[in-house]
Amino acid sequence: MLVLVPADTDLDDAAPASPPTPDAARDALGAADALLLKVAAGDQRAFGELYDLIAPRMLGLVRHVLKDHAQSEEVLQEVLLEVWQTATRFDPNKGRAVTWMLTMAHRRAIDRVRSAQSSRDRDVKIGIRDLDREYDQVAERAEIRIEHERVATALNKLTDLQRQAVELAYYGGYSHSEVSTMLGVPMGTVKTRLRDGMIRLREELGVAS
């Protein structure tokens, strides 16, 4: 789903227009909306198909935040059971199924990492460059790689402080005050940079608000 970026957002922007590559990874996940609606009707086979589609993406994200594989698989199960139970409340008019489900997975991963005692000394290598390293270790389908490159490129358009704040908050699950301490800047600055970073990313990625 590519959205044309309004011209006025490009005025002070050295970045090129929306990338020419089609959003293949998202297209592949486009079936999730119809499947989730079937799941909402109690269709267990549709749940199986939805699982095949979304579970590897969820586990990738959750494990990236949590690091621990066993814990990540537990969270994956909790999230997918929640998907089953609450599919009846998914509203396709308010957003896409993939967004609805990944939001759940991300929230639960962050809840888990913040509640875990070990969260204070967990690995801080959470940036996009570490994702590059992970990618080097696996042979991925081209459209997934393209999606990754698109986000990596967009992140590189941010200022260092914006990018660090976004990466720590999203991939690391760190709170504003933790990010503030880690980066050695006031909390208000973190919030501002985070928001600026997300606005900039939204423009670069050409996704709807």
Add this chain to the structure above:
Amino acid sequence: MTHKGEYTDEGFDDAAIDAMSDEEFAEVRTALGLAVPPVSPNPEIKAALLARIAQTPQLAPLESPEADAPRIAPAVSSSDAAVSESRAPGPAERRASARWLQRPAIVLTAAAAAVALFVAGVFAGDVLRGGAPEPDQLASIIAAPDVTTLVSEMAGGGTATLIASESQGLSAMVFDDLTPLEAELAYQLWYITDGVPVPAGLVEVSTDGPTVQVLQGTFEAGTVVGVTVEPASGSEQPTTEPIVAIATA
């Protein structure tokens, strides 16, 4: 909306502008999430989840006046299975050995489903520790387009879930809470077709969580899957009353 860098440090209320939860950035967060390399879960997780959802009710839609009232999830192939009280069979029923071959699968009550939900959080890890001798077969069952699940209570407590695929000719049983047996005894699986039981292998009981066991032999629709307690070496014919029997459509 797209003006940048105009904010001051004092300009934000903490709760109002959290970019990590603000609806405004949901699509951006999704893109960040999809940029992470996918990781394939262990096939047992899907099997465990399919067993879970078969006995977990879904929430009522928000528009409904009785929102939050649980709705019983229909089992995929239980349309012809009678919904009965979930209770352990009495002694008379236990003696009625002929009947167990036809005993229908039970659709769990909401209360039982709530219990199932409760243990779901630790389910994945437990299953993984449970030992899975046939991961490839299990994977092909749960990946099959015609996979179906049927839940039944066991005599003496706990639930058994049959996960079967006719196209694959395979089935597996997931036991919630299987009591370990003395060393000289074993749980034995049976495929019963037209009243004739055929041995389908022994169950390797997981001592610290749900047990997943793929059945030996070929699954066919209409077959009854049963479990009995037998000598540890297994039997040619069932020698005790079944603790559970699940009839398939």
